[in-house]
Amino acid sequence: MLKKMKINNILSLIILIFASFMVLFPVAWMLSTSLKTMQEMFVTPPRWIPQEITFRAFARIWTDYPFVRFFYNSILIVSTTTIVSLFFSSLAGYGASRFNFKGKSSFLVFLLVTQMFPSVMLLIPFYRVLNILGLINTHLGLIIVYMAFTTPLCSWMMYGYFESIPKELDDAASIDGCSKFRTYWQIVLPLSLPGLAATGIYAFIMSWNEYLFALVLTTDDSMKTVPVGIGSLVGQYRTAWNDLMAVSLVASIPMLIAFFFLSKKLIGGLTGGAVKQ
């Protein structure tokens, strides 16, 4: 019995190691490329460890391209989007979980249906809406657009999480004379931190990585975001792989760090969340 367990474990470890290798080798290649000089990038056969290691690409992304500004834009837009869409979708999730109202199930289905229209066809209508509101080339414009992408699923996730929290709590609170909003804000929300964390990470990643809309809805260079900046390194005229890899690594680090600290919470948050509808 014990032996069987061991064999089983060894097999599992082999699978995990192989999978990790498949994940890590491209990342290692990314790092290797970012440390190469222009000439060495195109050497065949390619070298894993560059003969001449240079950190110039990491300097260039700040000096030769406006990535300082792009990071500022991205951080501002994405963190605002995350916070506001967390707030909105926790409201919606709470409302759908705690109250019965006409059209509730249609609302929940509708949240999923929003995911089904090809996004390339949303470009022009989005532009028109933002233009009417005077929000082209503003942070607020992109924040609103990203909220349209993130809130449907975030609401769905929060709805699931609230469903896992016993409703008796609310009843007790309302007996104590709490208003509905206070019950949500002071009693239920603090209990939902894991769910909020999971949903927040999801919203953050989704908007941090968005490319197409940021590209079309910003015409001003100073308003572009990191993915658009990365995309522009693959111009029609050149592809600077080393700079591209350097900035991609830098762009992923914030999320890697966030995830290392939050990974337990994330899975815990989903446990109550998306899982229990």
Place this chain on the structure above:
Amino acid sequence: MKLRSNVKIVLFTLVFVLFSIMSVQAVTLEVMDSVIVESPEREALLQIIENFEEENPDITIDYQGVPMNDAYAQIPTLATSGALPDVYLATLDFIGTFEDMGIATDLRDVFSQEYLDGFNQNSLSELTVDGKVLAHPFFVIPMGVLYRIDWFEEKGLTPPETWEEFLDIANELTEDTNGDGSVDRWGFAMLASRDGSGGSRFIQIFRTFGGYELRLNDEGEYVTDVNTPQGRNAFEFFTELNTEHEVVPPGPMEVSYGEALNLMVTNKTAMMVTGPHSIGGIIERNPELDGKIGAFPLPMAQDGGKHISVLNTYGHAINPDSDKKEEAAKFLKFLVNDESALLWNEMTGRMPTRTGLLQSPEVQDRPDLAGFVEAMDYAEPLPTVSYYSTIMTDILPSAYQSIIVGQATVEEAAERAEERIISLIEEN
């Protein structure tokens, strides 16, 4: 009380700011194009703008960049919301659509006929639809073949006249230079990608075989020669460079403009179909190649073929809704005046559009440009129909790719391309 004085201060400041703005009366001209996002084009353009603003202190230029590939989505999006800037890029791909959408001023109302006559007429006609001049030509990039002078000299080769000679040269230059048993240098950097950079180059090679992908016949209707003997020969020759003769690096369908340039920069290939603008880019990244790169006009097919060059005219359209047309005209004129155009040409290799300048010694005598200057004699404009970009970026690339991967024979691919082009002509 305190609040009120604050309000007063704010009001006062506002009025003051307003007055100071009005007293200068500076006009801001919004310009959007794609060359500003390239290097060294950016530096050249910024310098021209600086000169312009110095000369015209009442006009400020607000320049916005958009990569060429993204302009396809961005310009219509802006147009449908009425949010286009005063001046924006215009190339052949766009010009038919601009006319259709009514988003380009007919420049005959803005510039004098005499001024317009001063442009190279081929370049002007690439920006003209139904007699309306819809954009102001900024520069042309006549296509030819870039080649490595040093390698040609080493082997005692001279620039070819025909594709047969071209193939011999390509064969000769394709070799294993370090003796490890595998080829590491190829004769030709072939672009067979599924986009405009592959398609536009193929169109010129295609035309040197004597046929036209799209032309007006005697009755004034559009027809295509893709499925004629000349057309099929062109497909066959082009694809066999890869499949039969193997004088191009493996994986040509992954090679778009940027990749092809890399092949030249890293000494992997000897020749490449492109324009003079590539020289600067290559030398910037591999300074050792300075002086080692020359150009010759596209070779031609032996029977029935001819030399051809496409100009790839790049211009600017003026927004019909703009109330700054006069300033826009002033700026566009400044872009192509002698001083600007020579600076532009020297820094970027892109050729001027004013006939006077094209003949100037500064342009004519540059050895690296000589081949392109010669190529301009063979220039023919491309048709300005709104569906042309579908032919260039989709139909023709699909055809040559299907032959290369062996999905279709030359005949099948040519037939399919013909069907698709005819149905496009009929739809419009």
Place this chain on the structure above:
Amino acid sequence: MKSLFSLKTEHKYGYIFILPVAAVLGILIIYPLLYGFYISFFQTNLINRWNFVELENYINIFSGNSEFVNSIFVSIKFTSVVVLSHLVLGLLLAVILNKKNLPFKELFRSILMIPWFFPEVVVALLWRWIFNSMYGVFNYLLMNLNIIEDKITWLSSMRGAFFVVVFTAVWKGYPLILVMILAGLQSIPEELYEVAKIDGANSFQTFFYITLPNLRSVLLVSLILDTVWWFKNFPIVWLMTRGGPVNATNVVSIDIYQTAFQSFNFGKASASAVIVFFICLGIAMIYKSMITEEEM
């Protein structure tokens, strides 16, 4: 107990709470959707030409020379392989990571999540660089392992390119399914497994009779979302192959993008988008009926 007497206030509170989300979606999803439906009946450049053509756009996209039908098939093929791989990988890795007393579990879990953090733009370009026919490191890796003898031109053959975009999509997308399933697994009560053990069930029986049925709702949501997302995915394929070679990877989003922004035929593009919308809706309904049926 929901009290019947407070129904009205309940309604009211429900609406108040969902109002912000409903408002955002109302402006930014419903309007674009209706707009899309509307222009699909026109031949239009969206500015000065609005010819009402009834169903002509819909008829055109199904006509002989249209790439649309082919691109739907490519998308279906692409999506089914990608989603199936996500599901298999996600289940396998999640079951392993859910084991007790497995060393370095947390480290592995973190590593395996990494692809989720990279923007699609980066992922697409990274793998294109790795699979490059000339300089790509993948060929050399396989050559060093003696799996292949000569370089393979991955992105220049129809099968190779299809394989590469699928591979990239699998690499990028499996972590989301993995997390969802992992979360689902952790919510299955321990007692169920203990009971099964007492009853003498082997691990396969446990997996099929306890684990899978309890994952049903997670699987439903994840599968629906994963399928519709990848069915409509644009950046990865666009940046890697532009739909080529020929039309081997010409998924439906690329067809729509080119119709709209290269041929500027917005009516036809919208008609295609509407069809895709209904296909996605259909897929969601099929999943739902499949998974709820098993529940019986």
